[in-house]
Amino acid sequence: MKVKIKNQIVQLHVLDTAGSEDYARLRLLAYPDTNVVVICFSISDPLSYRSVTQTWLPDINLNCPKAPILLVGTKSDLRNNKEVLEKLKEKHLSTINQQQGLALAKQIKAAGYFECSSMHQEGLDEIFEKAAHTFLQRKKRARSKKHCIIL
Known part of the structure; x- marks a missing residue:
């Protein structure tokens, strides 16, 4: 996926590792190269919200502590369902x-909070734009990588 930020194209490589144990090994392989972490929870599921601090944050802090985090509330269309x-x-x-x-x-000291609805295609572009922007800000300091990996 390509995102244009201030006349600069950023190639995003998105790895959706979900929460199941089936993806645990994939996550471990992906962590070292991750530039930005997007933690998602379902707005319609309080247990999903709690898993951010109980499951995901400890895992991310252990495996890629320097990667900035974006927090995303998904299924915003269900908030008032x-x-x-x-x-x-x-x-x-x-x-x-x-x-x-x-x-x-x-x-959790996230670099940003977003809400989205894939059902209504709302808020999705903003998430990827912020991920690319966050990557570019860090890249200015590092000056080494040419693409962004999002976990």
């Missing part, structure tokens, strides 16, 4: 609001 809200209410839970996402981003 009646069925989702009813199911969560039965469990005394609720969807994650934007303030919670921003607070978590601050807590």
